[in-house]
Amino acid sequence: MVVGLCHIRLIARESRSLKNKRAVVKKVTERLKGRFNISVAEVGSHDLWQRAEIGFVAVGVDERTVNSLLDRAVDFVEDLGVAELVDHAIEITHCSLLEDKP
Numbered sequence: 001m002v003v004g005l006c007h008i009r010l011i012a013r014e015s016r017s018l019k020n021k022r023a024v025v026k027k028v029t030e031r032l033k034g035r036f037n038i039s040v041a042e043v044g045s046h047d048l049w050q051r052a053e054i055g056f057v058a059v060g061v062d063e064r065t066v067n068s069l070l071d072r073a074v075d076f077v078e079d080l081g082v083a084e085l086v087d088h089a090i091e092i093t094h095c096s097l098l099e100d101k102p
Contacts, residue, residue, distance in 0.1 A: 001095045003059050004066035007043065008074060010052040010083035018049045024082050025052050031080065032056055036073050052083065063092055 012024045029040045036058070044053030056073060060066040070090050078085045 001059060001097075002061060002063050002066045003057065003093045003095055004070045005055065005057050005091045005093070006070045006074060007053065007055050007089050008077060008085060009045075009087040010054065010077070011086050012050050012052060012083040015050050018047070021049045021052060025054065027082055028052075028054060028077055028080065032073055032077065035076060036069060038069070038073065063094070067092055 010024070010028070012021050015021045015024060025042050029042065032038060032040045032054075036056075038056045038058045040054060040056040042052060043055040045051040054077075056070070058066050058069045058073075060069070067090065074085070074088050074090075077083075
C-alpha cells in the first residue's frame, strides 16, 4: 500500500476576516474532495485570516499513480485562483501492515 500526503500553504490576499478565509478554505477543500476523491482537511493557521494550511491524502498501490494524483491536485488548487499557493510538500510512504500476518 502506498500513502501519499500533501501539505499546502495558501495566502488569501482578498480575505479581510476569518469568515472570508473559511469560505476560501471550504471552496478549496470541497473542490478537491469532489474532483479527486481524496481526504482533505485544514491542518494549520486556523486563527490567521489571510493564511491557510490544507493537508490531503491519497492511497493506492502504485507510487507513480499516487504521486501523480497529488501533483494534479496541487496544480488544481493553483489554477482555482481563490488563493495564492505559496508552498507545498509531498511525501510518499509505503505501508505493509498486514503482509507479515497470516
